[in-house]
Amino acid sequence: MSLPKKLITVTLTVFVIAIIFFPPLRKIDRSPYQQNSSYHLMQQNIDKTKKGGIEAGHGFNVGYSKENITPNHPIPTAGYGNRWGADFTSVRDSIYVRTMVVDNGIQRVALVSVDILIFPPKVTSILSKKLPGIGFSLDDTYLSATHSHNSLGNWGERLAGRIVSGAYDDSVVNSIANAIIKSIGTASRNALPAKLKAGNLPVSRAVRNRLLKKGDIDSLFRIIEIIRNDSSRLVLTSFTAHPTCLDQNDLELSRDYPGKLVDNLEKRGYSFAMFMAGAMGSMSARTPRGGETCINWIAEELTHVLVTKRNLLIPVHGSVLVMRNVPLALPKPQLKISEDWRLSPWWFRNLFGEYPAALTVLRMGDIVMIGTPCDFSGELSGGIDKAAAKLGLRSMITSFNGGYIGYITKDERYDLDHSETRLMNWYGPGNGQYLSESINQLIINISR
Numbered sequence: 001m002s003l004p005k006k007l008i009t010v011t012l013t014v015f016v017i018a019i020i021f022f023p024p025l026r027k028i029d030r031s032p033y034q035q036n037s038s039y040h041l042m043q044q045n046i047d048k049t050k051k052g053g054i055e056a057g058h059g060f061n062v063g064y065s066k067e068n069i070t071p072n073h074p075i076p077t078a079g080y081g082n083r084w085g086a087d088f089t090s091v092r093d094s095i096y097v098r099t100m101v102v103d104n105g106i107q108r109v110a111l112v113s114v115d116i117l118i119f120p121p122k123v124t125s126i127l128s129k130k131l132p133g134i135g136f137s138l139d140d141t142y143l144s145a146t147h148s149h150n151s152l153g154n155w156g157e158r159l160a161g162r163i164v165s166g167a168y169d170d171s172v173v174n175s176i177a178n179a180i181i182k183s184i185g186t187a188s189r190n191a192l193p194a195k196l197k198a199g200n201l202p203v204s205r206a207v208r209n210r211l212l213k214k215g216d217i218d219s220l221f222r223i224i225e226i227i228r229n230d231s232s233r234l235v236l237t238s239f240t241a242h243p244t245c246l247d248q249n250d251l252e253l254s255r256d257y258p259g260k261l262v263d264n265l266e267k268r269g270y271s272f273a274m275f276m277a278g279a280m281g282s283m284s285a286r287t288p289r290g291g292e293t294c295i296n297w298i299a300e301e302l303t304h305v306l307v308t309k310r311n312l313l314i315p316v317h318g319s320v321l322v323m324r325n326v327p328l329a330l331p332k333p334q335l336k337i338s339e340d341w342r343l344s345p346w347w348f349r350n351l352f353g354e355y356p357a358a359l360t361v362l363r364m365g366d367i368v369m370i371g372t373p374c375d376f377s378g379e380l381s382g383g384i385d386k387a388a389a390k391l392g393l394r395s396m397i398t399s400f401n402g403g404y405i406g407y408i409t410k411d412e413r414y415d416l417d418h419s420e421t422r423l424m425n426w427y428g429p430g431n432g433q434y435l436s437e438s439i440n441q442l443i444i445n446i447s448r
Helices: 003-021 037-050 121-134 159-165 170-189 256-267 291-312 345-351 378-390 431-446
Strands: 025-027 060-068 096-103 108-114 141-145 192-202 207-209 220-228 233-239 272-277 283-285 321-327 341-343 358-364 367-372 394-399
Touching (some): 060 272, 121 141, 121 170, 141 358, 141 367, 141 394, 159 345, 192 291, 233 256, 233 394, 256 291, 358 431, 378 394
Antiparallel strands (some): 060 096, 096 108
């Protein structure tokens, strides 16, 4: 028997044994999430955030930096599984790490966004080891991504990650982490006293609900503007429309519309602009056409709203600066195969992997930013906005904070036959309410 045939025989034998000892399918567990041990563990994690005082400083100092991480040779793009890890063919626009560092004299926090599909968990793991070398940690580093579906790959370790992002390449992952470390260091060194303003400006014509024609949308363009004492203007923006202007047949490396948006803003008076993916679950861009037209149209819509209505931004009240990085306790994964059947946890872990996940909550004055490890649905953000407003806070939800747990959608949508609610909804019924409840409790704790 030749070696290839032996290899095939061994592989099939292992596969059969795995099926016998680890049956691949189970019925979906629809019991209330409050009955799961993970819920009670999460309550303990949230309770710990009550400890430690929240002190106001004497004002904010803000620094900024960006690092170009565009590869110098073709590598796989990440964003569409049916590309099967195909390399990019050309560079439409460069890929960056963008960072702001905010300091109030008591606490210092780095806000980092990468022009990439998600924030790779492997990069987070590397950062946990490297950040202390520059005086930071994951507990004071707020992470996000722009969610471009045409950015660089090579960061997925398991089979599913390799389908989406190509074969894993340690050099690519380390280059991202090193650029983040460098960017935080630079931003820390150039910080200057600054005043902050913020606001939420509706841009409903630029976003639609992709699950239901009459479903809720989060149309708010969320903005934090920083004016430093050298008259430089910085801006942090977030929006909910998925950056999928370039489809799976387009192999240009690109930041999609978030890249065009920050370029526009830096041409129209801002010294530095950055973008973080908002509650992009269930939200899609509403544009006349795709491709270049889509990129230019939605970026110009958002730019026009900010430039013409920046007078509506309201000064940030107070100078509290506090961040909590709270481990997210999760039930066993339930990747749906059909309405009533799921892949067993053993098979899920081997195909997709499981990585540490957390909820991040950052308060700057009366602004509260909430980082989630998922495509968090825009249908859920309205309830969180209202809960924060009752406490005198203005909320900004962002996605992809360093872990990834799939899509978190409104619970009423759980049985829809859609990729978000079937293939990418990994943790069972009730996860929308579970995360929303956890976030609201964290906001209460950080408001005191």
